[in-house]
Amino acid sequence: MSRRSGVLEFAVLGLLRESPMHGYELRKRLNTSLGVFRAFSYGSLYPCLKTLVGQGWLIEEPGSAPEDALAATLAGRRAKIVYRLTAEGKEHFEELLAQTGPDAWEDEHFGVRFAFFGQTSxxxxxxxxxxxxxxxxxxxxxxxxxxxxxxxxxxxxxxxxxxxxxxxxxxxxxxxxxxxxxxxxGGRGASRRSHDPSESTGGLPRDRGSSRPDPSDDTTK
Amino acid sequence: MSRRSGVLEFAVLGLLRESPMHGYELRKRLNTSLGVFRAFSYGSLYPCLKTLVGQGWLIEEPGSAPEDALAATLAGRRAKIVYRLTAEGKEHFEELLAQTGPDAWEDEHFGVRFAFFGQTSxxxxxxxxxxxxxxxxxxxxxxxxxxxxxxxxxxxxxxxxxxxxxxxxxxxxxxxxxxxxxxxxGGRGASRRSHDPSESTGGLPRDRGSSRPDPSDDTTK
DNA sequence: TTCGTCATGTAATGGGTTACATGATTAC
DNA sequence: GTAATCATGTAACCCATTACATGACGAA
The missing domain is CATH 1.20.58 (Methane Monooxygenase Hydroxylase; Chain G, domain 1)
Known part of the structure; x- marks a missing residue:
């Protein structure tokens, strides 16, 4: 009944930091953005969300997500549960981000840590x-x-x-x-939120081929 | 109380097919020969051995392993339990070897399967x-x-x-x-026991550098 | 005599999946 | 109207690890 994963918890907090989401969407982002390295199922995600709420790091909100703006105003809409990071959650995530040590670079963790390097000093x-x-x-x-x-x-x-x-x-x-x-x-800043266009995060060597976009079927086979 | 792993079971049977061993040695070979891909601990190995014995695929023998020849003759030696593959075990392993399908090429299984390609048709x-x-x-x-x-x-x-x-x-x-x-x-044989020097198993492209032998400390850090 | 490594195990725990159950919404 | 997919959950199980307990043997 505890469900304190480390990896999953970290990823969830990280994704929710960017923007509130409901479980279903969260899971998709988990298995693409952080892809290849790990794939999570609802059986682990939803219980994890529950415990994070229990910790006070997340709050559940009835469906008022940006894309739901229209639908939400209509009556009787099944409430998608949107999870939002609380101040405590944000703080906790910062602490996790600052951690170094084996729990950051062992196989299971490194991928996720890297995925959130954009928010890391x-x-x-x-x-x-x-x-x-x-x-x-x-x-x-x-x-x-x-x-x-x-x-x-x-x-x-x-x-x-x-x-x-x-x-x-x-x-x-x-x-x-x-x-x-x-x-x-790339001796530039401590770099928060690299979405910010004013700062390109490092000097990452990109575009060495290999990723020819090739539109095909949807994510879930 | 069941401990039916698939991967671990397969690897144990495969290694014991080559020669009888006791648990401790088995574990070392598991974590080097099949290395990188998986590392098993005693907590999974010993229970697994027990269930394999229960299935009739293995038998426990008091320490009479080749290297113990001398020591075994001496009195009161703590009996190392040597595990030997039974006929049924051998048969079962052949069946496993012949299986194709996702259980052979998904991430968790492919490595072990490849490691025993020497015994595979x-x-x-x-x-x-x-x-x-x-x-x-x-x-x-x-x-x-x-x-x-x-x-x-x-x-x-x-x-x-x-x-x-x-x-x-x-x-x-x-x-x-x-x-x-x-x-x-390499259009050659169905290849059993590639230890046999008369048959080099395929036409594997080897020695492309990369493995400069560099004697250092022992296996277990 | 103490340390390292060989050697065998067990109980508690962890971190996840699968399969199931349910129902709303969308696209055809 | 019916199939796909969106959406949320739970219970049972799986496979493995960690930490612990025990003890023999060899070498410094």
Whole structure:
């Protein structure tokens, strides 16, 4: 009955910070914006929302979301429950944003943390990126060591699997290197709300191809 | 009290097929050979072993493992429990090996399945590789679609995260392409026990650098 | 003799999914 | 009118981890 997830909680607070939403929409954003890394179901989302309300970090409002402006005025409309971040919730989220340490750069957390780098101070961004990098380098060292010990006893496929796994990690390290360099270079602000057009957040190297827009079917298969 | 994992069960059966082992060693191999993808703890391993014994797929033997030859003869040695695959267990594993379908190529399963490709028939290998590839391509399509829809509303970091995620998937697809090509090219046997030196399992493209052996500390940090 | 690692386990807890139940709204 | 999708929830289960408890053995 507690449902204190960490990742889910963080993501929900982060998304609601941008704008109030109801559960259904929240879930969609969770599985696209933060996509690939995690997909949550209603079975975890709704209970989580409940506990966040219980904490005083969220309040439920009857459907008065911007897009509902018209419909809301009409009678008998089934009340979509819109969740809005409270002041306490905002404060709590700031604290979470400021945290560094393993809970920021381990596999389960890093993705979400990165997704909200737009609201994160540059110092924290740096610590998280560097933390993750050294975590991965540690992992690489172990992999190399274990590979050196067991190379002969392994069949081709197991070996290929490890090689590919290691390359994946190496690739992420290179990615982190670029990001860290960008952060160092782009010496601008502590950056809140990067929606703000007056400030481009870092010097992120973008548009290296790969994302040819290719309109196809809807999100949920 | 059931502990029917799928992944863990499969991996345990697969490793024990190669040679009998006790739990402790099993766990180490689990976290290196099949490394990166999953790490299991005793809290899941031992109960799993119990249920596998219950199914009749494993038998417990008092410590008579090869390396224990000397020690075993001595009195009062604490009996390491060595687990050995039974005939039924072997049969069951063959069945698991032959299975194709989502349970073979979804994220949680693919790694382990690949790790035991050495014991898998070429037809099944092909189906699994192709299944995974089309799964990933499906995923790519969704990502591209959702990106096309939301590109403007996203901040730089979220965008960068998605770009990197997509590139990762694209990279795995290329990897699968190479593997599939190799499988097609290396027209050799149904391949059991690739330890056998008389048969190199496919035409796996190896040694593209990346794995400079670098002796360092032991497996468990 | 104490520390590290080998070795085996259990109970409590965590964090999530699946399947189910319900009903409103929209598009065809 | 009927199918899809929007929308909210709950209960049962799943798979695994953490922390704990226990103890033997080898080396410094």
């Amino acid at each position: 540059r110092e924290v961004r740096m610590r998280v990126l560097e933390g993750r990098r050294s975590r991965l380098e540690e992992r690489l060292a172990k992999m190399r060591a274990s590979l050196a010990r067991t190379r002969e006893r392994l069949d081709d496929y197991t070996l290929e699997l490890q090689r590919h796994g290691m390359e994946s990690v190496e690739r992420e390290v290179r990615w982190l290197n670029e990001l860290i360099e960008s952060e160092r270079a | 070429r037809e099944v290998r092909m189906r699994v590789l192709e299944g995974r590839r089309s799964r990933l391509e499906e995923r790519l399509a969704k990502m591209r679609a959702s990106l096309a829809r939301t590109r403007e509303r996203l901040d730089d970091y979220t965008l960068e995260l998605q770009r990197h995620g997509m590139e990762s998937v694209e990279r795995e697809v290329r990897w699968l392409n190479e593997l599939i090509e190799s499988e097609r090219a």
